[in-house]
Amino acid sequence: MRIDLHTHSTASDGTDTPAELVRNAAAAGLDVVALTDHDSVGGYAEAKAALPAGLTLVTGAELSCRVGGVSMHMLAYLFDPDEPELARERELVRDDRVPRAQSMVAKLQELGVPVTWEQVARIAGDGAVGRPHVAAAMVELGVVETVSDAFTPQWLANDGRAYAEEHELDPFDAIRLVKAAGGVTVFAHPLAVKRGRTIPESVIAELTAAGLDGIEVDHMEHDDVARARLRGLAADLGLLTTGSSDYHGSRKTVALGEYTTDPEIYGEIVRRAFGAFPVPGAGG
Template sequence: MRIDLHAHSTASDGTDSPAELVRNAADAGLDVVALTDHDTVAGHAEAAAALPAGLTLVPGAELSCRLDGISLHMLGYLFDSDEPELARERELLRDDRVPRAQGIVRRLNELGVPVTWERVRELAAGSVGRPHIAAAMVEAGVIDDVSAAFTAEWIGDGGRAHVGKHELDAFEAVRLIHRAGGVAVFAHPLAVKRGRCVPESAIVRLAEAGLDGVEVDHYDHDPATRDRLRGLAADLGMLTTGSSDYHGTRKPCPLGLNTTTPDAFAELVGRATGAEVLRG
């Protein structure tokens, strides 16, 4: 059984539509895929309507969070998408995306980068984000690939053209996901390639506050990091997951690159009370 619990569609910063995503997941030989777009559940209905026979869809979202001044992402699975408190917070997170992206474009223009807001919006079929700005920079010939944008030179955290954003307190994210009947998993917690990460002591604090699991098997975690996280999760009694963090053609990580064990998946589903998996 092949289970991938982290994937994005055009509802946020992926390049596959939600319908394309589930079809591609089936073609990749997956049995289970989670749709976890950034701060939105807008793609769930389309994905469910296009669900191929034999594929199970896990509705979820990846929430933009902050802890001790450091940005992080929290995966919420199988929560009630209509629960008002969590729905309001997702709306606040989404609403901040446009002015933030516009601010980044302005800063890039001041640095002489010929990127336009109009082109960024064209590239963002759904919710706009930094990957769309990075793609516009590649088109303009400023950088060779999307990853080159996420540095101090350009739009990485603390970079010359970086603009801050509204982020949800990580402890509050865990509380809200649980309030909506969902399961909370810390996404790529030690992905140091992306910038500053919280220390392992912060993961302990989150576990004490009810964090259900950590995403261990991820392309931004080397083998030693995976071993450390797996040991920490065992000590804390947390679930461990694996995933591709698929974004279509925007990132070099195919569906099913990393997977979650059937036992961990069964426990995750068993903890959820807000929503059910959808079976094709």
């Protein structure tokens, strides 16, 4: 059983539409795929309608958070998307995405990069605009070779020269809100050091005490040393460990299913959730 619990569509900053994503997931041999767009549930309906037979969809979102001045992402699975308090917080984050992206464009222009807001808006289309769209504009201009190359201190990494802060949830509030909506929380790519400062292990312990369910271990931005460290931490704290591609379509080199989650861990995530349930494909 092959399970990928972290993917993005055009509802945020991926390049596959939700329908294309689930079809591509099935073609990649996945049995389960989670749709976790940034602070958005906008792709759910299209993904469900197109869901191929044999593929199960886990609904979710990747929530933008900040603690101690450090940005982090919280994967939330199988929560009730209509729960009003969590929906209101997601909307606040989404509403801040346009002025934030415009601020990054202005900073890049000050650094001599001829990116324009019109270019970034064209790349984002109907999705929730974010840093990858700004990075894609930099690729178009030949400033960097890949989107990942833009996520450095020189450019768009957390606290980088062209970084701009956004409205972000306190992760303790995020855990509380997701739990109240019947969902399960997993700290995404906690040791992705290329993006900037990371959360100390002491804070991960505090998040665990507040109800954090797991941490994402097998991820393209974690080397073997980081993965071993995270597995040890998870064992010490009693956290679930997941593996995921963090697929963004052509915006990143990672493929669907390149990293996967153990079926027993997936079963435990489903067991803990009560806000929503996995959707089995009916040949959409």
